[in-house]
Amino acid sequence: MAALITTAAGEFAAALPSGGKLVGLDVGTKTIGLAICDAGWHFAGPAETIRRTKFTKDLEALQAFAAREHVAGLVVGLPLNMDGSDSPRTQSVRAFARNLAPLGLPLLLWDERWSTQAVERAMIDADVSRARRTEKIDALAAAHILQGAIDALANLPGPQ
Numbered sequence: 001m002a003a004l005i006t007t008a009a010g011e012f013a014a015a016l017p018s019g020g021k022l023v024g025l026d027v028g029t030k031t032i033g034l035a036i037c038d039a040g041w042h043f044a045g046p047a048e049t050i051r052r053t054k055f056t057k058d059l060e061a062l063q064a065f066a067a068r069e070h071v072a073g074l075v076v077g078l079p080l081n082m083d084g085s086d087s088p089r090t091q092s093v094r095a096f097a098r099n100l101a102p103l104g105l106p107l108l109l110w111d112e113r114w115s116t117q118a119v120e121r122a123m124i125d126a127d128v129s130r131a132r133r134t135e136k137i138d139a140l141a142a143a144h145i146l147q148g149a150i151d152a153l154a155n156l157p158g159p160q
Helices: 009-015 055-069 088-098 116-125 130-154
Strands: 023-027 031-037 046-051 069-080 107-111
Touching: 009 107, 009 130, 023 046, 023 055, 023 130, 031 055, 031 130, 046 055, 046 130, 055 069, 069 088, 069 130, 088 107, 107 130, 116 130
Parallel strands: 023 069, 069 107
Antiparallel strands: 023 031, 031 046
Protein backbone atom coordinates (compact mmCIF):
# COMPACT_ATOMS: atom_id res chain seq x y z
CA MET A 1 0.00 0.00 0.00
CA ALA A 2 1.29 3.46 -0.87
CA ALA A 3 2.08 5.87 1.95
CA LEU A 4 -0.64 8.43 2.63
CA ILE A 5 -0.16 11.98 1.32
CA THR A 6 -2.84 14.38 2.54
CA THR A 7 -3.64 17.97 3.45
CA ALA A 8 -6.14 16.85 6.10
CA ALA A 9 -4.76 16.76 9.65
CA GLY A 10 -7.38 14.24 10.82
CA GLU A 11 -6.62 11.82 8.01
CA PHE A 12 -2.88 12.16 8.73
CA ALA A 13 -3.38 11.55 12.46
CA ALA A 14 -5.47 8.44 11.71
CA ALA A 15 -2.62 7.02 9.61
CA LEU A 16 -0.10 7.40 12.45
CA PRO A 17 0.52 5.10 15.36
CA SER A 18 -0.57 6.73 18.61
CA GLY A 19 2.10 9.38 19.04
CA GLY A 20 5.56 9.11 17.58
CA LYS A 21 8.04 11.69 16.43
CA LEU A 22 7.21 13.78 13.40
CA VAL A 23 9.67 15.54 11.14
CA GLY A 24 8.93 18.85 9.46
CA LEU A 25 10.43 19.74 6.10
CA ASP A 26 10.85 23.17 4.56
CA VAL A 27 11.69 22.21 0.98
CA GLY A 28 13.61 24.85 -0.92
CA THR A 29 15.38 24.77 -4.25
CA LYS A 30 18.84 24.69 -2.62
CA THR A 31 18.20 23.30 0.86
CA ILE A 32 15.76 21.26 2.93
CA GLY A 33 15.25 22.47 6.47
CA LEU A 34 14.43 19.72 8.95
CA ALA A 35 12.70 19.98 12.31
CA ILE A 36 11.64 17.32 14.79
CA CYS A 37 9.00 17.14 17.48
CA ASP A 38 8.67 15.00 20.57
CA ALA A 39 6.63 11.80 20.43
CA GLY A 40 3.75 13.47 22.30
CA TRP A 41 3.47 16.22 19.65
CA HIS A 42 4.03 19.11 22.06
CA PHE A 43 7.13 20.95 20.88
CA ALA A 44 8.88 21.28 17.53
CA GLY A 45 12.49 22.36 17.23
CA PRO A 46 14.96 22.88 14.41
CA ALA A 47 17.16 19.89 13.62
CA GLU A 48 19.40 20.38 10.56
CA THR A 49 19.59 21.64 7.01
CA ILE A 50 20.32 19.38 4.07
CA ARG A 51 22.06 20.98 1.11
CA ARG A 52 20.18 19.67 -1.93
CA THR A 53 22.03 17.80 -4.65
CA LYS A 54 20.47 14.96 -6.66
CA PHE A 55 17.13 13.67 -5.39
CA THR A 56 18.57 10.20 -4.66
CA LYS A 57 21.13 11.79 -2.30
CA ASP A 58 18.43 13.97 -0.70
CA LEU A 59 16.26 10.87 -0.17
CA GLU A 60 19.18 8.97 1.38
CA ALA A 61 19.80 11.83 3.82
CA LEU A 62 16.11 11.94 4.74
CA GLN A 63 15.99 8.14 5.16
CA ALA A 64 19.00 8.26 7.49
CA PHE A 65 17.47 11.08 9.53
CA ALA A 66 14.08 9.32 9.78
CA ALA A 67 15.72 6.06 10.87
CA ARG A 68 18.02 7.75 13.38
CA GLU A 69 15.14 9.71 14.94
CA HIS A 70 12.52 6.89 14.71
CA VAL A 71 10.13 9.12 12.78
CA ALA A 72 6.45 8.14 12.50
CA GLY A 73 5.36 10.75 9.93
CA LEU A 74 6.36 13.73 7.79
CA VAL A 75 4.97 17.26 7.65
CA VAL A 76 6.02 19.05 4.47
CA GLY A 77 5.51 22.78 4.09
CA LEU A 78 3.31 23.59 1.09
CA PRO A 79 4.09 27.02 -0.41
CA LEU A 80 0.69 28.28 -1.50
CA ASN A 81 -0.04 31.68 -3.02
CA MET A 82 -1.45 34.25 -0.61
CA ASP A 83 -4.96 33.54 -1.94
CA GLY A 84 -4.53 29.83 -1.15
CA SER A 85 -4.11 28.73 -4.74
CA ASP A 86 -1.27 26.59 -6.06
CA SER A 87 1.84 28.17 -7.53
CA PRO A 88 4.58 26.64 -9.70
CA ARG A 89 6.57 26.14 -6.46
CA THR A 90 3.59 24.35 -4.89
CA GLN A 91 3.59 21.85 -7.75
CA SER A 92 7.31 21.09 -7.31
CA VAL A 93 6.83 20.50 -3.56
CA ARG A 94 3.87 18.18 -4.26
CA ALA A 95 6.08 16.24 -6.68
CA PHE A 96 8.87 16.13 -4.07
CA ALA A 97 6.37 14.78 -1.51
CA ARG A 98 5.19 12.06 -3.92
CA ASN A 99 8.82 11.07 -4.45
CA LEU A 100 9.22 10.50 -0.70
CA ALA A 101 7.03 7.37 -0.99
CA PRO A 102 10.04 5.02 -0.49
CA LEU A 103 10.22 6.28 3.11
CA GLY A 104 6.88 4.54 3.70
CA LEU A 105 5.68 7.25 6.10
CA PRO A 106 2.37 9.13 6.19
CA LEU A 107 2.85 12.66 4.91
CA LEU A 108 0.91 15.83 5.70
CA LEU A 109 1.20 18.77 3.30
CA TRP A 110 0.89 21.83 5.55
CA ASP A 111 0.24 25.42 4.48
CA GLU A 112 3.50 27.25 5.02
CA ARG A 113 2.48 30.77 4.01
CA TRP A 114 4.41 33.26 6.13
CA SER A 115 6.63 30.66 7.85
CA THR A 116 9.96 31.89 6.54
CA GLN A 117 8.96 35.54 6.93
CA ALA A 118 7.79 34.96 10.53
CA VAL A 119 11.01 33.19 11.47
CA GLU A 120 13.19 35.77 9.77
CA ARG A 121 11.33 38.63 11.49
CA ALA A 122 11.82 36.94 14.87
CA MET A 123 15.53 36.47 14.18
CA ILE A 124 15.93 40.11 13.13
CA ASP A 125 14.07 41.20 16.27
CA ALA A 126 16.50 39.06 18.28
CA ASP A 127 19.40 40.85 16.55
CA VAL A 128 20.72 37.67 14.90
CA SER A 129 23.38 38.44 12.31
CA ARG A 130 22.57 38.06 8.62
CA ALA A 131 25.13 35.22 8.27
CA ARG A 132 23.65 33.34 11.22
CA ARG A 133 20.09 33.87 9.88
CA THR A 134 21.10 32.41 6.51
CA GLU A 135 22.59 29.40 8.29
CA LYS A 136 19.55 28.68 10.48
CA ILE A 137 16.50 29.98 8.57
CA ASP A 138 15.52 26.73 6.80
CA ALA A 139 15.53 24.50 9.91
CA LEU A 140 13.73 27.20 11.91
CA ALA A 141 11.11 27.59 9.17
CA ALA A 142 10.64 23.79 9.25
CA ALA A 143 10.11 24.01 13.02
CA HIS A 144 7.52 26.77 12.51
CA ILE A 145 5.69 24.61 9.95
CA LEU A 146 5.84 21.53 12.18
CA GLN A 147 4.66 23.43 15.27
CA GLY A 148 1.62 24.69 13.36
CA ALA A 149 0.78 21.14 12.29
CA ILE A 150 1.21 19.57 15.74
CA ASP A 151 -0.88 22.36 17.29
CA ALA A 152 -3.66 21.47 14.83
CA LEU A 153 -3.22 17.74 15.53
CA ALA A 154 -3.45 18.34 19.28
CA ASN A 155 -6.80 20.11 18.77
CA LEU A 156 -8.43 17.31 16.80
CA PRO A 157 -11.48 15.75 18.47
CA GLY A 158 -11.22 12.26 19.90
CA PRO A 159 -8.38 10.30 21.50
CA GLN A 160 -4.85 11.09 20.34
